[in-house]
Structure formats: C-alpha cells, structure tokens
Amino acid sequence: MHDVTWGPALDKVTHKEKHRWSVVEISGALVGLALLAVVFVHGGHFLTVIGFAAIYGIFCTGLNFFMGYTGQASFGQNAFAALGGYGTAILCAGQGWQPIVALPVTMVISAAIAVVVGYPTLRLRGHYLAMATFALGLITYELSVEWIGLTQGYMGYAGIPPLGIGRYELTSDRQQLVVLILVLLFGVWIAQRLKDSRFGRALRAIAGSEAAANALGIDIARYKLAAFVVAAVYASVAGSLFAHFIGFISPEVFGLSMVTLSFTMLYLGGIGTIWGPIVGAVIVSILPEAFRGLKELQDIAYASVLILILIFFPKGLAALPGMIAHWRARKAEAAS
Amino acid sequence: MTLLSVANVSKRFGGLVANDQISFEVPEQTVFAVIGPNGAGKTTLFNTISGFFSPTEGRITFDGADITGLAQRKIAARGLVRTYQLVQLFKDLTVAENVQVGFHLVTKGAIGAALLRPRWMRAQEARVRDEANELLAFVGLAAQAGARADTLPYGQQRLLEVARALAAQPKLLLLDEPAAGLNTGETQALAEVILRIRDRGVTVLLIEHDMSLVMQIAQRIVVLDFGKKIAEGTPAEIKTHPDVIAAYLGTEAAHA
Numbered sequence: 001m002h003d004v005t006w007g008p009a010l011d012k013v014t015h016k017e018k019h020r021w022s023v024v025e026i027s028g029a030l031v032g033l034a035l036l037a038v039v040f041v042h043g044g045h046f047l048t049v050i051g052f053a054a055i056y057g058i059f060c061t062g063l064n065f066f067m068g069y070t071g072q073a074s075f076g077q078n079a080f081a082a083l084g085g086y087g088t089a090i091l092c093a094g095q096g097w098q099p100i101v102a103l104p105v106t107m108v109i110s111a112a113i114a115v116v117v118g119y120p121t122l123r124l125r126g127h128y129l130a131m132a133t134f135a136l137g138l139i140t141y142e143l144s145v146e147w148i149g150l151t152q153g154y155m156g157y158a159g160i161p162p163l164g165i166g167r168y169e170l171t172s173d174r175q176q177l178v179v180l181i182l183v184l185l186f187g188v189w190i191a192q193r194l195k196d197s198r199f200g201r202a203l204r205a206i207a208g209s210e211a212a213a214n215a216l217g218i219d220i221a222r223y224k225l226a227a228f229v230v231a232a233v234y235a236s237v238a239g240s241l242f243a244h245f246i247g248f249i250s251p252e253v254f255g256l257s258m259v260t261l262s263f264t265m266l267y268l269g270g271i272g273t274i275w276g277p278i279v280g281a282v283i284v285s286i287l288p289e290a291f292r293g294l295k296e297l298q299d300i301a302y303a304s305v306l307i308l309i310l311i312f313f314p315k316g317l318a319a320l321p322g323m324i325a326h327w328r329a330r331k332a333e334a335a336s
Numbered sequence: 337m338t339l340l341s342v343a344n345v346s347k348r349f350g351g352l353v354a355n356d357q358i359s360f361e362v363p364e365q366t367v368f369a370v371i372g373p374n375g376a377g378k379t380t381l382f383n384t385i386s387g388f389f390s391p392t393e394g395r396i397t398f399d400g401a402d403i404t405g406l407a408q409r410k411i412a413a414r415g416l417v418r419t420y421q422l423v424q425l426f427k428d429l430t431v432a433e434n435v436q437v438g439f440h441l442v443t444k445g446a447i448g449a450a451l452l453r454p455r456w457m458r459a460q461e462a463r464v465r466d467e468a469n470e471l472l473a474f475v476g477l478a479a480q481a482g483a484r485a486d487t488l489p490y491g492q493q494r495l496l497e498v499a500r501a502l503a504a505q506p507k508l509l510l511l512d513e514p515a516a517g518l519n520t521g522e523t524q525a526l527a528e529v530i531l532r533i534r535d536r537g538v539t540v541l542l543i544e545h546d547m548s549l550v551m552q553i554a555q556r557i558v559v560l561d562f563g564k565k566i567a568e569g570t571p572a573e574i575k576t577h578p579d580v581i582a583a584y585l586g587t588e589a590a591h592a
Contacts, residue, residue: 190451197450197461198443201429205437208426212497215386215420216504217412217441226447272428 024321028279035282036181040174046289047173051245053285054180055238058187059258060265060277062234068272069195070227071207072122073129075259076136080232082144082254083110084239089157089249090150099163103240110236111229118228122221137259144251156250163244176245183241184278187234192274194230203227207272268309270316279317283309339364339508339539340385340416345394347380354380355391356563362508362556367530367540369550371574372560373583378543379421381560382512385541386418387411399507413441415507421516421543423493427486431477431496434485435468438503471499475529491522498529502538509533511542515549527553551575559583 039050063077087106091097097105121132144151151157162170163179170176194200202223205213210220243249261284269280284306291301313319340362347355354377362368372378384391387408396404403411412418426434443464449457472478475495480488485496494514501509511530515523523546530540530553544550550557551571559567559574561583567574574580 193453194447194450197445197453197457198440198464199446199450201433201437202440204429204433205426205440208428209424211420212424212426212500213437214408215412215418215424216438216500217409217417218437219409230447 022321022324024324028275032282039177043173047177049285049289050282051173051177051180052242053282054177054184055241055245056262056265056285057184057278057281058241059235059238060262060269060281061184061187061191062231062238063262064231064266064271064273064277065191065194065203065234066227066231067266068276069200069203069207070224072224072227073126074133074228074231075130076133076138076140077231077235077262078137078254078256078258079140080110080114080235081239081242081258082140082251083113084236085243085249085254086144086151086157086239087236088240088243089160092161092243093157093159098166099161099244100165103237106240107233107236110232114229114232115225118225118232122224122228134259137256141251141255144254151251154251156248157243158248160243160247160249162247163241180241180245183237187237188274188278195274199223199226264306266316268306268316270313270318273316273318276316276318283317337364338362339399340541341395341397342381342385343395343397345381345384345391345396347377347384347389348392353563355384355560357394358558358560358563358565359394360558360565360568362539362541364539365534365537366555367534367542367553369554369557370541370543370560371545371547371550371557374545375562376560376583377563378560379512380563382418382510382543386416386510412504412506415505416510417501417504417506417508418510419497419501419512419514421512423490423497425485425493425496425500427484429485430481431483431485431488432465432468432472432481434496435471435500435503436464438471438500439464439467441504468503471502472496474502474532475499476525491518491525494518494522494526495529498526498533502533506538508539508541511540511544513543513545515544515546523549 035050039047059077059081063074066072066074066077084106087109088099088102091102091105092099117136121129121136124132145153147153162176164170170179202213202218205216205218206220206223214220239254242253265280265284266277267280268283269278270276287302287305288298291298294301309317313323338361342361343359345355345358346353356377358381370378370381383389385396387403387406387410390405394404395402398411398414398416401414403414403416426437429437443460445457445460469478469481472481475498477488477492477495477499480492485493488496498509498511498514514526514530518526527549530542534540542550542554554571557567557569557571557574558565559577559580561579566579566583567577569577
C-alpha cells in the first residue's frame with residue numbers, strides 16, 4: 001500500500017474496541033452451560049443427543065462458510081462427512097491406525113477431494129450448483145452402499161475405537177463429550193478468525209455482489225473453492241468424530257437426512273453468523289427429545305415449533321441480539 | 337502523459353454494432369467524460385475498457401501496457417477500477433467493511449495468515465481499518481461507518497461505492513453514470529468528491545447522462561451516438577458542436 005492519505009479521519013474508530021456482551025448473548029451462554037451441567041449429571045441418552053448436537057455444530061460451522069458467508073448452495077456436504085467417517089472407520093477399525101493420526105489424514109484426503117470435485121463444480125451457480133452438489137452427496141452414498149469391499153455396504157462398519165492418544169482412550173461418554181465440545185469450540189474459534197480477516201471479507205463480498213467483488217480484484221473462483229474446501233474439512237472432522245463417538249457407521253448416517261437436518265440447523269440458528277449454527281444444532285437436536293412424551297404428535301409438535309421460530313425469527317435465533325438492539329433504537333427514536 | 341488509450345475499438349454483438357471504431361486518449365490527472373444519448377454504446381465501451389468483455393477489434397492500452405482482452409480482475413490489479421451503474425454494494429456488510437473489502441488488491445494473506453495472524457497481518461488489518469475510515473471521511477461518510485450498507489440513502493450508497501473503489505488505490509477510476517438517481521444536492525456533493533479525487537492524483541473517466549455534472553467537472557469530453565464517436569473536446573467546444581446538438585435534440589433542431 002502506498003502512503004496516500006485521504007484527509008483527516010474525523011471519527012477514527014479505535015482498534016481495541018472490545019465486544020460488549022449483550023443480555024441475550026450472556027443468557028445464551030448461561031443456558032448453554034446449564035444444559036451441559038444437566039447433561040453431565042444426568043448422562044445416558046441425553047448425553048448422546050448433546051454429543052450429536054456438538055458434532056452437527058462442527059458440520060454446520062463449516063457449511064456456514066460456504067452457504068452463509070460466501071452465499072453458495074451446497075446440498076452435498078454430507079459427502080465429506082461420509083469421507084471423514086469412512087476414512088476413520090477404515091483406517092482405525094480396518095487398519096488399526098491411531099485415531100489421532102487418522103483424523104488429520106482423513107482431513108487432508110477430504111480437502112484434496114474437495115479441491116478436485118469443487119474446481120469444475122463451482123463454475124455453476126444457483127440452482128445448478130445446488131443440483132451438482134446434491135449429486136455429489138448421492139454418489140458418495142451409493143459408493144458407501146455398493147463398494148462393499150471397502151465400506152462393508154449396508155452392514156456398516158463396526159468396532160471403531162473412541163478418540164484417544166496412544167494407550168489412553170476416552171472410554172466414558174462424559175470424557176468424549178468434553179472432547180467433542182472442545183473440538184467444537186476450537187472450530188468456532190477458527191471460524192471466527194477466518195471470518196474476521198481479508199479472507200473472510202472476500203467471501204462475504206462474493207455473497208454480496210460477485211460483480212463488485214470481481215471489479216475489486218477478488219478471484220471469485222478461487223475464494224469459492226477455498227470456502228468449499230473449508231466446509232469440506234469441517235464436515236470431514238464431523239464425520240470422523242461421529243465414527244469415534246458411536247463406534248459404528250453405516251451409509252444411512254451420512255444420507256440425505258444429514259442435508260435436511262443441517263439446513264434446518266443453519267437457518268433456524270442464523271446463517272452467516274458465528275454462533276447461529278451451534279444454536280441451531282442444539283435446538284434441532286433437543287426438540288424431538290423434548291416432545292418424546294407426545295408420542296404420535298411428536299413430529300407435529302417438532303415441525304410446529306420450527307415453523308414458529310422461522311416466522312418470528314426469519315434470520316434465525318442468532319439474529320436476536322441485533323433485533324433487540326434495533327427495537328431499542330427505534331423505541332429511543334420514537335421517544336426523542 | 338496518456339494514461340489510457342483506446343484505439344479503434346469496436347464491439348459487435350452479432351449484427352449489432354455497439355461500438356464502432358472508437359478512439360480517444362485519456363491524459364493523466366484529468367476528469368474525462370464519455371457522454372451520449374441512451375443506447376449510444378457508453379456502457380458497452382466501459383465494459384470493454386474494464387475487461388468485462390473483450391473488444392471485437394481494436395486495442396486498449398493502460399499505463400503503458402496492452403490490456404486488450406485481459407480479465408477484469410487482472411485489469412483491476414493494474415490500477416483500473418470501476419463502479420457500476422446500478423450500485424453494487426455488499427449489503428450485509430457495514431459501511432466500513434465495504435471499504436475494507438476494497439483494499440483486497442493492495443493487501444495480501446489468505447487462510448494461513450487469517451489463522452495465524454502474524455505481526456504483519458495484524459499491522460495490515462490495523463492499516464486497512466484506519467485507511468478505510470480515512471476514505472469514509474474523505475467522501476463524507478465517517479459518521480455512517482458502523483451502519484449496514486443498505487441502510488444508507490441512495491446518494492450515500494454512491495459515495496460509498498466510490499470510496500470502496502478508491503481503496504483499491506486505482507490510477508484510473510471508471511465511474512458508470514455516478515449521478516444516476518441522485519438529486520441536485522447529492523450530485524453536487526458527488527461533483528466535489530470527484531474533483532478532490534483528481535486533485536489527489538487519480539484520473540477519473542466517467543460515463544454520464546447528467547450534462548450539468550459533466551460540463552461542470554470534466555476537462556475533456558467524448559460524445560458517442562449510435563456507437564460512433566461524433567465529437568471530442570472541452571466542455572465549451574462540446575456545448576456548441578453541431579453534431580452533439582443534433583444527437584441530443586434531434587436532427588431538425590440542428591439544421592433549423
């Protein structure tokens with residue numbers, strides 16, 4: 001950058017401007033902690049549900065890069081979760097690798113495949129891109145069913161060891177949940193760093209206007225591919241963690257339901273926000289459990305709540321702090 | 337010195353000749369305008385110069401290098417940055433963030449730098465924020481820095497687009513009908529900003545419909561009609577040019 005100055009910066013925003021926690025954010029964090037406390041005391045099935053939520057949180061945080069920040073549709077990110085899951089199963093259960101070695105290896109494989117598949121696919125836009133990525137998920141599903149020699153087909157892959165290092169394995173559910181949550185928080189931290197950078201700004205610029213991004217010299221094809229690969233790596237980690245957490249995978253695990261579930265989580269929680277995917281993952285995971293007592297009405301209650309949330313919070317629950325700030329500003333304006 | 341040279345540039349879409357053998361030279365540090373009635377081929381010419389598409393014939397030279405047929409992104413990297421007739425802001429981003437994106441070309445670092453945040457990256461981010469704020473102050477939008485871009489009134493959105501383009505530190509700024517949709521006051525504010533941009537050493541090439549703006553700020557004007565260049569000169573020369581009057585007011589008026 002050369003040193004042209006454009007005149008005095010009249011109201012320089014200071015850099016060290018600290019994020020002020022809003023009431024909603026604090027109560028969100030408290031609810032989260034309370035939830036974890038209950039889960040740890042209670043254990044059992046509920047703990048598994050929260051474990052799934054954490055895994056889906058990782059998956060959706062990655063998907064958010066491609067669909068939220070970059071504004072591109074992918075209906076096939078489950079393909080990369082399958083790659084991670086089956087990679088882990090084959091390497092750990094089949095070949096006896098250490099989970100801690102298998103995890104980065106599957107991540108690299110998924111990233112490489114994302115580059116190869118994404119390079120031609122991402123030339124498509126809108127509905128065409130959605131269809132091409134959808135096909136990607138279907139192809140991976142078919143492969144996991146038909147390539148029995150590698151994946152054991154419908155039978156699924158059992159005997160996957162839990163996460164661990166060397167001889168030390170995370171044998172209890174509680175230990176595993178702690179690690180899942182740590183990985184999730186690490187994933188969120190990385191997402192936050194990537195978002196608040198030249199890289200993240202370029203992605204959000206592409207979502208805003210490809211024409212303008214192009215005019216400002218942003219290599220659109222390259223940045224879309226980068227976002228796709230980031231999403232694929234998160235998906236791969238989610239797939240691997242699922243395999244370790246449950247110890248068993250089958251083609252159904254990474255099927256179409258993963259796509260619909262992750263979309264629900266993204267939109268419900270708030271697409272294009274840091275915490276939205278996690279809020280969505282937790283709520284969408286818990287709701288069916290909460291309505292279990294309603295028996296045959298369970299699905300109806302679940303769907304009704306989803307629809308209500310989307311009617312009242314069309315931008316997702318993570319938009320709540322912004323909405324409250326907006327209301328307050330309007331109220332203050334009306335009062336003055 | 338000539339910054340941009342357009343030599344015998346033609347653009348045909350099938351049988352339609354949108355630009356026919358157009359030539360002109362834009363000297364450094366001027367405000368240069370291309371005017372003409374609707375459908376004269378102004379925007380086509382702009383798209384050709386900025387690399388949105390290649391000319392059918394002819395050569396475009398910028399800053400001493402042939403840029404004919406280069407991709408828009410590469411032309412931008414050489415210092416020729418454009419804005420759009422319909423404002424193309426990043427609506428979900430704040431006003432300040434919009435300008436920060438503009439620094440893309442003159443900054444570096446991708447995923448690795450974003451994750452590790454080495455010292456140079458942090459220094460660069462601080463500089464981007466500072467200079468974005470300076471640019472906003474320069475166009476008079478300092479107070480709106482934290483607002484979402486789409487909440488600005490239209491005139492300010494235009495100014496924001498100009499500030500964002502300036503962030504890329506262009507040698508030549510292409511403005512496509514910047515006064516379109518602006519009221520008189522907003523047009524005046526824009527005119528002042530354009531003159532101050534030139535005073536900072538940036539050459540400005542604008543396409544414009546608004547004659548009052550062009551006559552006020554342009555040093556030199558090219559007039560297009562039906563894809564052909566019909567006149568070139570200073571505002572005073574253009575105002576009295578018979579072909580220009582004919583093009584704008586109709587042939588009878590000119591011959592009357």
